[in-house]
Amino acid sequence: MKKNIVLFGLLLLVLSSCERDDAAFEGPALDDIYGPFVVLQDFDITDRSVDFEAGETTTFTALFSKQVDWEVQIKGLESGAIKSITGFSAELSTSNARWTGTTTEIPLFKEEMCAVELRVPSDTLVVYDTLNVTGVRNITGFVVADFENGFQPGWTGFVQSGADMSFNITDDIPAAQGSKYYDMGGAVDWDWLIGLIDFPATAYGAPHFPLSTDPANIYFNVMLYLPQGITNEVVLFQFREDDNGDNIYSENNEDIFSLEVKNLEAGWHQISLRYGDLATLVNGAPASPIGNGLYEPHKLFKISVLFLANPNSGYSQTLMDYLIFTTGGPLVP
Amino acid sequence: MKRIPLSIVFLCLASWLGAQKLEVKEVWASGYARSVLYADEYFNDSASDSTTAAKLMSGHTLVDLGINIKPSDKVFVQGMLRVRNDHGGFWGSGVTFDVRNLYLRGLIGNSFRYQLGDINYKLTPYTLFNSDEELSRYEPKVFQLMREMTRYDLFYNDDNSWRQQGATGEFGLTFKKYVDGVDFSFFTSRLNSAASTGLLDRLHSGGSVFVKQSDLLDFRLTYIDAFDILGTSSATNRYSNPVLTGGIGIHKQIQDWRLDLETEFGTSQEEKKVGESSAERQDYFSDIRFKMRYAPYNLSLSVAYQDVGAGFRSIGAQTKRLNFSNVPLAYQRIGDGQNLRPFGMLDIIRDASLYNTALSTSLMSYDPAYGNFRPYGASTPNRRNLILSANWEDKKGMAEIQVTGISGSEIQGQGTESIKQFNVVDAGMMIHMDKILDMKKEWLFNFGYSSEKTQRFGEADYEDIDLSNQVLSAGMEVEFIKDFQFLAGYRLMVSKGNEYLARKDLVGEVITFTPYEVDMQQDMFALGVRYNFSERSLINFQWTNYSYQDQLNLNDDHRLTDLSLIYRMNF
Structure with a gap:
């Protein structure tokens, strides 16, 4: 019997050496x-x-x-x-x-x-x-345009001769970044295109934009503002690549990727898209690539911003600010 | 149970039998059959209800046909088919066929026993044990038949084993010196199928070694683990729950006193990963039970001490039978708002859909009104209990009395350092009036009462808990003509007070506590007549009146009456 009691005592000893959660209580207080x-x-x-x-x-x-x-x-x-x-x-x-x-x-x-x-x-x-x-904090990235210093040399624009045209840099309302933005507006009843602005890489001192080769890591960001009451806006961003590296873009032979933005809600919005997710569009519909079909941000030759609207829909307007390429993720505003 | 066409099963069985014809030594059929008819009537005195049907009839007939095959002295095979026809099915549209049982068992070398297929297995109350459901103690016989049918359908056996699919094996060794014998038992079963769930295959395996040193001393070692098998699917969820327990039994006879000390100690670990969340727990338990039996008076006394850590997890022992998330089949929605009807005592005894047959890797939810002290059986975590019980049986079998008193507490507070205290009193009595009055026909009366009090007193008012649950049962069975019995029974359940319900995330971590208040009363009364054709078959006709009253939600108040006719036989 003594032996049994010793065994039993040993078991209790082993048990007493076990650890237990010593938190005062379980769950939130x-x-x-x-x-x-x-x-x-x-x-x-x-x-x-x-x-x-x-x-x-x-x-x-x-x-x-x-x-x-x-x-x-x-x-x-x-x-x-x-x-x-x-x-x-x-x-x-x-x-x-x-x-x-x-x-x-x-x-x-x-x-x-x-x-x-x-x-x-x-x-x-x-x-x-x-x-x-x-x-204000520094934002890392390649700024295509923030419009703070006016229309830069090398940028080119085209504006239809419609009614109430307003393709200009202004500060009528608080800008998305800084104090100035680009106002695109007007009524053109014979064509979808109201106006456009081109940002060629040459305007920044090189034949191609200074972007890395990885399209999955490069993000295009832009801030757009839709005034109250406007519902017919279409903003088309085009990205022309110099596929063959001859410092010339050949229409119908080299890639042109696009981003079409429409149906915005009123106010400022940030639009961000990974470069590798840009699409080839023909008349707004997805299409096969025109050039080599490769996303090559380091060969980006020119960015065009086309402001469009259905010619039967009357006046349209959208404000644009802070076009910037970021690396590793969308712009953190 | 898997549903497969009956014809295919019979064809397979017939072809198999044909192929084995020359070697089969014995083939016989056995089974179970029943026909059930319920006629319910619904009453709502507290709230207007012009939507719910006042009367509802339901029922079914089913046959479980088992084919038993003994191809040799050491092999036994059983396949059991269930054919069920819900009353009201038209041209067989309500007929279902299920495979209820399929297993093979045998003996190797006269020493090793095995079973493959469907297995019923249990270990200890802390490792693998199918604890009884709520409100099942001291049940009057008039309520037992419905519960028996429910338990039968769910494979809830009297030995508290769990029905699983897998394999078991056992063998024993005897020795001439030092040790009388050693028994080994083990099992493995499959809890998850990667093919059907998309999760990893999960096995539940374990076993025990029982060493009988002598009539005075024995040891038991038990190990069980539920674990995922990596690589069986691309799922990233993981689970493992090893539990190791051991115990010593010391037994002594001193003149008329029989003394037994039974112990079990153990530890558990649990690792759970669901999506991005993960949790690890480990804890231990101890259970020490000392029993004394004085043979001349048929009197047994016992005292037990239990300590189960808050982090102790053992899915085989803590999975509940009742699933409180389920809703009753009969009168599922009531009232003009057609709100879900809370299930109650009547549903618990007759509605199999409220129950659970799979082991749960989470502590299942429960309703404190039905039992707050040990919702997960003996292995309910976070409890420290002192249990005193006495059991007396008259020598001539005229009466039996058992009384249990428990003083318990939490080990770790829930949201506060103050801990809950539990006080439980449980008493039952059976009186054999036929033996007292020396009658030939059996007259039995039984009574049961249990009271459970949960209290917590904290520094702030909102920490306080005061919950009281009481259940009273009384029943009688009177044989008035040979094999004819008159049955009556009454059960009252009252629950009042407040508690907090712990809400947990996917890996079982408490994220908040929601207040719970109850002021509810249920009672059930039944009268019935039963004819016993034999010990294995009977026909029972009874009327049951069930009432549910909730002072905090009058819209839930309702009453159901049920006329039932049940024919049941085993063959």
């Missing part, structure tokens, strides 16, 4: 779900004058008594840009409420004063504050 909401540490901004261009960031901080859904919204008082940071937590800190100068709703932020709001919907808490952006 009930306090976080059902406890009262109290602001333990007031809302604050670590850097109220932030220079994103110099690599600075700013963090919003607050501490609550429980986990809640919260939203920090920053609105550019001049540009109208909006950045929204949301989360579900009891604390706002560097890990979940840091602003690097990006935008949620374009336009992009400018050097401007911004209004800041903290909202906790479950408690109707709203805190207002301000901060000053003294430098």
